[in-house]
Amino acid sequence: MSTSAHAGSTAPPLYQEVAEKIAHLIEEGVLRPGERVSSLRRVSQQYGVSLTTAIQAFIWLEDRGLVEARPKSGFFVRAARPVLKEPLMARPPRAVREVTVGALQSRLFEAAMLPHILPLGGAVPSPELLPMVKLNRVLASVARRSGKRGVSYDMPPGTELLRREVAKRVLEAGTMVLPQEIITTCGATEGLMLCLRAVTVPGSVVAVESPTYFGVLHALEELKLKAIEIPTHPRDGMDLDALERALRTHPVAACLAVPTFSNPLGALMPDAHKERLVSMLAKREIPLIEDDVFGELHHGPQRPRLAKGYDEKGLVMLCSSFSKSLAPGYRVGWVAPGRFYERVKTLKLTSTLATATLPELAIAEFLATGGYDHYLRGVRSIYAANLRRVGQAVAAAFPDGTRVTKPQGGFVLWVEMPIGVDALRLQDEALAREINIAPGPMFSPNQGYRHCIRLSCGVPWSPRLQEALGVLGTLAKRQLG
Template identity: 60%
Template sequence: MPASSSSETQQPLYKQVADTLAKLIADGVLRAGERTPSLRAVCDQHGVSMSTAVQAFVELESRGLVEPRHKSGFFVKAPAKGRLDLPGPPRVPMSGSLGNRHASLFDAVVAGNVVAFGGAVPGADMLPTVKLNRLLAEKARHAGTRGVMYDLPPGSEMLRRQISKRMMKAGAVVAPAEIITTCGATEALMLCLRAVTKPGDVVAVETPTYFGILHVLEALALRALEIPADAQHGMRLDVLERVLKTQRVDACIAVPSFSNPLGASMPDEARQRLVALLRKREIPLIEDDVFGELPFGTKRARACKSFDESGLVLFCSSFSKTLAPGYRVGWIVPGRYYHAVRMAKLTHTLATATLPELAVAGFLAEGGYDHWLRSVRAAYKENVARAGRAILEGFPAGTTVSVPQGGFLLWVTMPPKVDAIELYDRALAKGISIAPGHLFSLEQRYTNCIRISCGERWSPRIEDAVRTLGALAKQQMK
């Protein structure tokens, strides 16, 4: 509400009102062609007289921001030249805390006209959008009042039954009553950590590891203990075993299937060994299986949960990498920590969105999910192979690329002269987003590494972007 001070330096009241409306236009709250608030609404909102409101709109009209329409009020006027470029959120620098670096990366990912190698997100053209939209509309029509009500934990019974069937393919026999749905896998990880740790506890994680895991640890005031990971087989269990003999570890997070960023896949016998190693010391294992349904071969690996006989494994996953990132539908099988996870869910987000749950359940129930997975796995396998070849051809000599057996991520290690943060900045100026290696450890590691997402279908645009990245990296070698 404009101030009513009578100070000589104070702008006239009508100009204060005009400035407020002009800011709404500049910020994109009121867009070209939209009707502005009525004169009466302006009087009520700002506590001014009708004559002051009229003067404010005359002022806006003189600035070329609005135009009157007969018997319809005032409308925002289109800019004289080109389209109005609306300001986005201020860009967070790729520096400071892990949270800042995380936010900076996603600022780049969501920006328009950017080749988004930086986010581990499937391209829109890789998703079954038409079928999901149909199912969402169908569920909305038939759900009635249920569709607009809270789906309190444990969440949709229909979806949990379908997830239970999917878990059998990973070797785990899990009843629907043992599953809790979540708002994606990130919430699943946070709920698990809240259930099994307290601030100051030590959590073993592989390194390099997904920066989202590190961010959650930071947010919960937990300490990360980084265990080296093998590029092919994931967390080094020999190192973990040695560490457990000398250091306190309160929980462990592992990504056995196509880890982010390496794409490593832990053999079944190693998964069984990991579960036994932690069970011996009563250490809970949080298993992140978000890429588990995306092997390049025909066989899905067994989940660590399938070897769990004591309830110490908390299994987390979501449909964000296979069906719909924006639906934010994930789940947890919390084992002995079921009640603690359920209470954490109630105090965190209370419930998972009802209609997306029902749409995903409908997709699974129709029986086409496995067929869909076969096609998308083949597409990701081709994307990864093409991107890997293009990187080896176009990047500086000495560059190496991971060879994942599933998922859609590549880990690129360049010569030490190449600084990933500098490459990130230069690439972003060219409309290309990458994930610099600095994000994947709390220590100053991987400074000459980047993660590349191959979630978009291969195209000349993608090929050109890889070539440009290579040229930018070569410039740092000079």
């Protein structure tokens, strides 16, 4: 496996160009499973290449599991591999855990900053998929017009226009949150941190999904909180019976979940589950921190409901941001912390005092003028297609027995490989080939999920990406011997 696939650095060899064209025909269903691919001679004529090149092209296709040679008959499109199974729900230990993922997170981000790395590690949308030119232009225009306001503090709760736009969007998800119940934050990271600080003290136990976003685990670690991992179904989200048991047996101070397109599983909790989750916690007066950063990135036509929509006691603290859906670098998020509003607002003062004014104003304007909705309509189908193609490529290249999630939103896939693959080693090996991935142990306080990885599919589909997935599969197979 070569590492020559820098975007635009060198052209691929001729045979690969030919092979990719044929692969495209297979992928698009022009050539169907079982169908004979043109003969070597025909390919050589069709693409104006030598017979040797045509042979190399077929070898390339065979290597990737796209065609198979049948003696004396030529090359045939391989029967589509059965679509990979979804992972099963993991059964994390029922114990309360100290958390240590900070080092893994730093490692992931440091790798992400290296040049030429294919960024399948962080769940960060590729700038090419963001409305960067339009949004930056709005910011430029706002900056020129803003005068005093642009350089001045925008003290908590933050810009009213933005809070109004957010309230409107939340209403579209069927939930009534007033602008005056919202506080802007420096991304959802700050929002989650403020919510956790508002409702816990060092030593408190927080119930989280398993696997769960490493940023959450790192926050727990730094706040000296303990995690109780709740098994989470790859399709339906947190196992509520398991949560119920945990609530009975542990002094849970808060529950933190991503009910809509969880990270890393991409699970979408059904409405009835969301309702049960909220009422189960409310009965015990336990706050739910609902992280909804992927909520706007539904692939289907309908924006899923929020758990916050079932909140009758002000116990649901809803957090989100524009980092997954608009501009990570703007650092604009928000939180609707229910009855903990005053506490969160006060904590915000000691955290960062205020959110940066002009990025807030620019995003508010982009929302108010419809630019955001227009953008979202387009990008949702891109992510849906990306997840499908990555899933197919994983199916083609990864070891037998690999399972992969089928999220209905967001842009991350969770890949469960056969036991025996070491995801941390795989990350190292992949980095040596300029591919970053997020190894499973990052998603658990006790560094479980050693045979799992998360693939971020927030990058445009490209031959390089396709090749990289082949490389990952080969590396994983090699580990299994």
